[in-house]
Amino acid sequence: MQPSVAERRPQSFDRVLSSMCTEPHPAARRAAERFLAANPGDPATYETIAALEEDTVAALAEITGLADAVGGEGAGGHADGADRGDDGPAAHGYVTSGGTESNIQAVRSARERADTDDPVVVAPESAHFSFHKAASVLGVDLRTVTTDGDGRADVDAVAAALDDDAALVVAVAGSTEYGRVDPVPALADLAVDAGVPLHVDAAWGGFHLPFSGHEWGFEVDGVDTVTIDPHKVGRAAVPAGGLLARDPAALDALAVDTPYLETASQASLTGTRSGAGVASAAAAADALWPDGYRAEYERASGLAEWVADELRDRGLRVVDPELPLVAFDLPSATFEALRERGWRLSRTGAGEARVVVMPHVTRASLSSFLDDVDDLL
Amino acid sequence: MQPSVAERRPQSFDRVLSSMCTEPHPAARRAAERFLAANPGDPATYETIAALEEDTVAALAEITGLADAVGGEGAGGHADGADRGDDGPAAHGYVTSGGTESNIQAVRSARERADTDDPVVVAPESAHFSFHKAASVLGVDLRTVTTDGDGRADVDAVAAALDDDAALVVAVAGSTEYGRVDPVPALADLAVDAGVPLHVDAAWGGFHLPFSGHEWGFEVDGVDTVTIDPHKVGRAAVPAGGLLARDPAALDALAVDTPYLETASQASLTGTRSGAGVASAAAAADALWPDGYRAEYERASGLAEWVADELRDRGLRVVDPELPLVAFDLPSATFEALRERGWRLSRTGAGEARVVVMPHVTRASLSSFLDDVDDLL
Incomplete structure (x- = not known):
């Protein structure tokens, strides 16, 4: 039987890498x-x-x-x-x-x-x-x-x-x-x-x-x-x-x-x-505004550079990030397997995987993601 | 000085008679x-x-x-x-x-x-x-x-x-x-x-x-x-x-x-x-659905009939309500004076005042409104 409306809870943002929405301040x-x-x-x-x-x-x-x-x-x-x-x-x-x-x-x-x-x-x-x-x-x-x-x-x-x-x-x-x-x-x-x-x-x-x-x-x-x-x-x-x-x-x-x-x-x-x-x-x-947004820009940009380097280290082609968004090649089977593990990933029109480093995306969550990539590649 | 965002509060719905929005359940x-x-x-x-x-x-x-x-x-x-x-x-x-x-x-x-x-x-x-x-x-x-x-x-x-x-x-x-x-x-x-x-x-x-x-x-x-x-x-x-x-x-x-x-x-x-x-x-x-909405229909319809009768008793022309919304003639000066007392009223294109009997509109609030109408007419 389905849970009632009152029992249902939204997904955690822990594994949401595809969305341009985030947890409100x-x-x-x-x-x-x-x-x-x-x-x-x-x-x-x-x-x-x-x-x-x-x-x-x-x-x-x-x-x-x-x-x-x-x-x-x-x-x-x-x-x-x-x-x-x-x-x-x-x-x-x-x-x-x-x-x-x-x-x-x-x-x-x-x-x-x-x-x-x-x-x-x-x-x-x-x-x-x-x-x-x-x-x-x-x-x-x-x-x-x-x-x-x-x-x-x-x-x-x-x-x-x-x-x-x-x-x-x-x-x-x-x-x-x-x-x-x-x-x-x-x-x-x-x-x-x-x-x-x-x-x-x-x-x-x-x-x-x-x-x-x-x-x-x-x-x-x-x-x-x-x-x-x-x-x-x-x-x-x-x-x-x-x-x-x-x-x-x-x-x-x-x-x-x-x-x-x-x-x-x-x-x-x-x-x-x-x-x-x-x-x-x-x-x-x-x-x-402005200090908190500046700090987030710096945090997210640093993370994007870091995860881009990590992905490159694994031999994956990565599109150089300009703002905190990282697109990279990932075999289709790996992409699907990551989604099955609960990672919310999406693809560009050309087929690259996208990771949007939003405020809810942390070094810990990206490390966990990279662990799963290692496990599946 | 303006209050901070955190200090600001929405209006109470007590005097909102013009809106088709209401307090959520x-x-x-x-x-x-x-x-x-x-x-x-x-x-x-x-x-x-x-x-x-x-x-x-x-x-x-x-x-x-x-x-x-x-x-x-x-x-x-x-x-x-x-x-x-x-x-x-x-x-x-x-x-x-x-x-x-x-x-x-x-x-x-x-x-x-x-x-x-x-x-x-x-x-x-x-x-x-x-x-x-x-x-x-x-x-x-x-x-x-x-x-x-x-x-x-x-x-x-x-x-x-x-x-x-x-x-x-x-x-x-x-x-x-x-x-x-x-x-x-x-x-x-x-x-x-x-x-x-x-x-x-x-x-x-x-x-x-x-x-x-x-x-x-x-x-x-x-x-x-x-x-x-x-x-x-x-x-x-x-x-x-x-x-x-x-x-x-x-x-x-x-x-x-x-x-x-x-x-x-x-x-x-x-x-x-x-x-x-x-x-x-x-x-x-x-x-x-359905019992709560039925009860609200009956409550609001009864209130609309009641306030329509009350307004007619005051010699005002009232448009017979079909659903719980009452339009009635009100001198422009009275309308403005009611708005100054905080009543949120609006007008039809023809100039009648409108009262929308939404879930937040009670007999008590309408009685208070009628008291102010009496006071100002």
């Missing part, structure tokens, strides 16, 4: 539990969570360089357009349900602002599958271009793909398969020259990149929108994604009128939204 | 807290929550009449298409982020299956604003038709709006403004005759309607998809919506390939999804 968990029943989608009813969303967006604006780019004041804001008077803060972002929503919304905003009937999104083939979903949902063409052989967007290929129908260029800052960071400044130059916005998908990478030395955020001219997910490396509870925009007009393009809410419009893709996600994102940023 | 809250860090969007990594999603879909299939319509077996299933072999359960639904996602997805599925280049969605003007959002996102035309004077879809007006481009008819079963239930069987007949699917939006009403005597769900031939939100009257934690489909092909039309997940495709609009929402929906249904 303890302060984030407490905040999520407090705000489980608040709806940031209805800010006139749930005022405290609406204020916490402004805090979260303000923190994300610092992390992505938006606060510096537009001035520290005014970066706060949320998906409710009603407070956007001359007196209120400009709304430069909102807390989404995750990277997929953020990417769909970035494409949607570009579509709305494009001066063509057949808008095309130009993205490297390394872009997350949510861009395929966005294209399908939104009825735009996704033109994917080859990468440079090391998993980063090929700038010349992107340039060649731009034409009068181009409505958006996508750059990936921390790719899902290899953790690669595209050359954002070069792509931004292309986008500016072509007169189209550049969207940076830093859903996973965004909380590492302030410390890695990359140029990736709003400090780069031409970056129009950024996806950054608190519920990944930001250690918020699911669901907490982020969409940030340099120009409030990018969000205004998404607004739909809202009768029977005491606010005039709504820019989010979903309606009711998670108070747990918003409150936990605010709490995590409050606890961890 | 205690068992749902406990389940949400346990599964805060699980992602049903990645079922090969998070297997327990994937199983709980199947339980939730099976419960929603019973509540909406789908289990009876297609046979009790096979109604379970989730948004991951990979388990849909000959051996696995047919996937008839999944847990969405809420009614807006469910409605967008129903429209998207109809668009994908329509035999026209200019798909039109025909909906009563009482349809939720998420259908306007869906039309904007998906690039379909929304053709809204007048209601019958009492807030229900006018069947003749819907018939007149159907043409060769019609891709979907929408029926509302529990409207957001007045709690009205459209004549679903008559609309289904029209839809069947026109060869288009019928979508029933029971986001709010769905947990009341099994007890109200209406014909509204899959027991009505021609009903193709249903929106029903556990995080409203179902007493799950946000975010937990539901999309149910009679024919798995309706969900297959939404599937997008998923590289680097150990499952082949994903039909949900979002990517990462909330384990808290899914687990709490399963726990709430386990605790409350």
Whole structure:
């Protein structure tokens, strides 16, 4: 007989190496539990969570360089357009349900602002599958271009793909398969020259990149929108994604009128939204930005280098990690046997095994994993 | 100085009369807290929550009449298409982020299956604003038709709006403004005759309607998809919506390939999804279906009738409640003064005040509200 709902427990994270989700920070968990029943989608009813969303967006604006780019004041804001008077803060972002929503919304905003009937999104083939979903949902063409052989967007290929129908260029800052960071400044130059916005998908990478030395955020001219997910490396509870925009007009393009809410419009893709996600994102940023996130970047990067070396020592081909994500060749039978031992591993499109060094992944768990690899190879 | 995140608390629900969200059931809250860090969007990594999603879909299939319509077996299933072999359960639904996602997805599925280049969605003007959002996102035309004077879809007006481009008819079963239930069987007949699917939006009403005597769900031939939100009257934690489909092909039309997940495709609009929402929906249904939901329907309906009578006794015009939602005329100054006293009230498009008798709304809180009305009128 099946156990009852009350008896069932989630898996431990001890053997989860495939996921870009993780255990929330303890302060984030407490905040999520407090705000489980608040709806940031209805800010006139749930005022405290609406204020916490402004805090979260303000923190994300610092992390992505938006606060510096537009001035520290005014970066706060949320998906409710009603407070956007001359007196209120400009709304430069909102807390989404995750990277997929953020990417769909970035494409949607570009579509709305494009001066063509057949808008095309130009993205490297390394872009997350949510861009395929966005294209399908939104009825735009996704033109994917080859990468440079090391998993980063090929700038010349992107340039060649731009034409009068181009409505958006996508750059990936921390790719899902290899953790690669595209050359954002070069792509931004292309986008500016072509007169189209550049969207940076830093859903996973965004909380590492302030410390890695990359140029990736709003400090780069031409970056129009950024996806950054608190519920990944930001250690918020699911669901907490982020969409940030340099120009409030990018969000205004998404607004739909809202009768029977005491606010005039709504820019989010979903309606009711998670108070747990918003409150936990605010709490995590409050606890961890910047020192805690920096420490995690350094810890995870060190572990990624270490496990990459260990795998190489075993004669396996390893893709050099750029951010804390290690892809490596593993015989298919070994992969399956590791999964049977409870390791949660996944594969790249090319078939490599992926280990994402998330906050819950420790040296102890990776040592145990390597022991099992040794046992099975 | 602002209080810290850790010091901030959500509003009490004591004075929340405007929201269709509510306090989760205690068992749902406990389940949400346990599964805060699980992602049903990645079922090969998070297997327990994937199983709980199947339980939730099976419960929603019973509540909406789908289990009876297609046979009790096979109604379970989730948004991951990979388990849909000959051996696995047919996937008839999944847990969405809420009614807006469910409605967008129903429209998207109809668009994908329509035999026209200019798909039109025909909906009563009482349809939720998420259908306007869906039309904007998906690039379909929304053709809204007048209601019958009492807030229900006018069947003749819907018939007149159907043409060769019609891709979907929408029926509302529990409207957001007045709690009205459209004549679903008559609309289904029209839809069947026109060869288009019928979508029933029971986001709010769905947990009341099994007890109200209406014909509204899959027991009505021609009903193709249903929106029903556990995080409203179902007493799950946000975010937990539901999309149910009679024919798995309706969900297959939404599937997008998923590289680097150990499952082949994903039909949900979002990517990462909330384990808290899914687990709490399963726990709430386990605790409350059917007796607890029936008791809540009876309690809330009785309260709605009572407060409607009380308001009429004060000389106010009241819209007769059909489900537990009371709209009534209130001078604008009184409305504003009540909001200043902390009452969370909202208005219909026509300007009436709305009281939604949710599980957290008690006779005591409504008495206190009436005292304040007396004081201010």
